[in-house]
Amino acid sequence: MSHSSVTLPMVESRVVTERAQASKPVPRLSTRVFALSQLLPIIILAVVMFYEVTAHLLIENQTHPLLFAMETIVFGIIGPAVTWATLNWVAREIRERERAEGEADALNAMMQEMHHRIKNNLQTVADLLTLEMSRNPRPEVQESLRDSITRIKSIAASHEMLSVESVGVTDITELAQRVVQTTRRSMVRPDQRITIRVTGPNVYLGSKQATAFAIVLNELVSNAIEHGFRERTNGTIEVELDWDGMDVWLRVQDDGIGLPEGFDLNTSRGLGLQIARTLVEKDLCGKLTLTRHTNGTTAWVLFRRGSGLSYK
Ligand SMILES: Nc1ncnc2c1ncn2[C@@H]1O[C@H](COP(=O)(O)OP(=O)(O)OP(=O)(O)O)[C@@H](O)[C@H]1O
Ligand SMILES: [Mg+2]
Known part of the structure; x- marks a missing residue:
């Protein structure tokens, strides 16, 4: 008796598995920008303070005290604060975009998986009908x-x-x-x-x-x-x-x-x-x-x- 064989497809999580394998533990761009927003203001502050101390206090220099105060405030306080705020805003924007992309990727993977399963089920139905046909x-x-x-x-x-x-x-x-x-x-x-x-x-x-x-x-x-x-x-x-x-x-x-x-x-x-x-x-x-x-x-x-x- 020659019957066509019915191949029952295994339920695979192919797409999901592929995605899991593809993901490497690389820090996200938003995390890196956020880290930079914490670090950069401190570096700027340190450089400005170093300059102010060496240029105006240690080296004999006739700088007006008002200019010294202005430099310290503008470059030492406002500069790092603006840098911090800007980088923080950029990190937030990037995080939002990454979240939206992540959701789109997940939805896409789900749709692909769904189409894959529908195809497998249809193939099973076709195989069953082929079996019926041979009988x-x-x-x-x-x-x-x-x-x-x-x-x-x-x-x-x-x-x-x-x-x-x-x-x-x-x-x-x-x-x-x-x-x-x-x-x-x-x-x-x-x-x-x-x-x-x-x-x-x-x-x-x-x-x-x-x-x-x-x-x-x-x-x-x-x-x-x-x-x-x-x-x-x-x-x-x-x-x-x-x-x-x-x-x-x-x-x-x-x-x-x-x-x-x-x-x-x-x-x-x-x-x-x-x-x-x-x-x-x-x-x-x-x-x-x-x-x-x-x-x-x-x-x-x-x-x-x-x-x-x-x-x-
Ligand atoms: N390419 C073609 N050449 C010649 N005749 C055609 C062609 N396409 C359709 N026909 C004619 O149109 C009729 C209707 O076609 P239709 O596909 O609706 O039904 P069927 O092929 O007879 O049956 P089923 O598709 O349900 O198996 C056919 O029976 C045939 O006479
Ligand atoms: Mg026809």
Whole structure:
């Protein structure tokens, strides 16, 4: 009996451990500035007193007593006091900034850890479904489970990338590469030679948009393989991304059989495109269009990065 093995991921505190290892007992800048604020006034005071005593008292010098008193007050008392107050203020400001940075770092580490655990849990669910798939020989069940597994793995891919990004955003061109590989592994038949090219600049999206993007891309690429190349052994899928700083375009073009005659996205009853359309409209606040051309199908997704503006 050949079962796919289910790898139950161990709950790791990877990020937290890495951070703990990285921290060295180096005194903080605020502590050093504070120490300087205590030391420097005493040094200034000592130097001024040394100068006053040697220049005016020990060496024969006809300095006016008023000038002597003024020098002592200005350089010996006011000088150290101003230095102390200034350095103290600088140390306080630095401490505030360090505290804010520390909080941001802790939050960031927590978010990374959370994405890492979500990814592990999704991977476990996908592994369990794979196990289920290997026990059930009925083609329709296999197909349905395979679709669910690739959907789950696409979501896991976005969480995997977010678990290593330090600012809660991820590059969707790299995410597209990963999603496409996952989809390809589960959809392409052994007799097929399908070339999938992903091109585009680095486009960074937050976790919600990145996850929606991954699912949508999986649906579009799955359809190209499943329907576009159903009867074929060779084909090419081009996934192209572009953006102008605000609006993001995704083009998925295949040179397959093309959409069925009279296809209408609004009335199509397939689950995959319904999921894709809902996510594009709700989570990406964008628009999905599919067009049939002489040599295959092109799907366009247009959306605005991180916005609530709608393209409907
Ligand atoms: N790239 C494509 N090439 C040819 N036909 C396509 C393509 N994309 C979509 N279609 C057509 O659109 C229909 C609807 O697709 P949709 O993804 O919604 O459902 P499905 O793929 O049939 O089922 P599911 O995605 O739920 O497994 C498909 O059955 C297919 O006829
Ligand atoms: Mg589909």
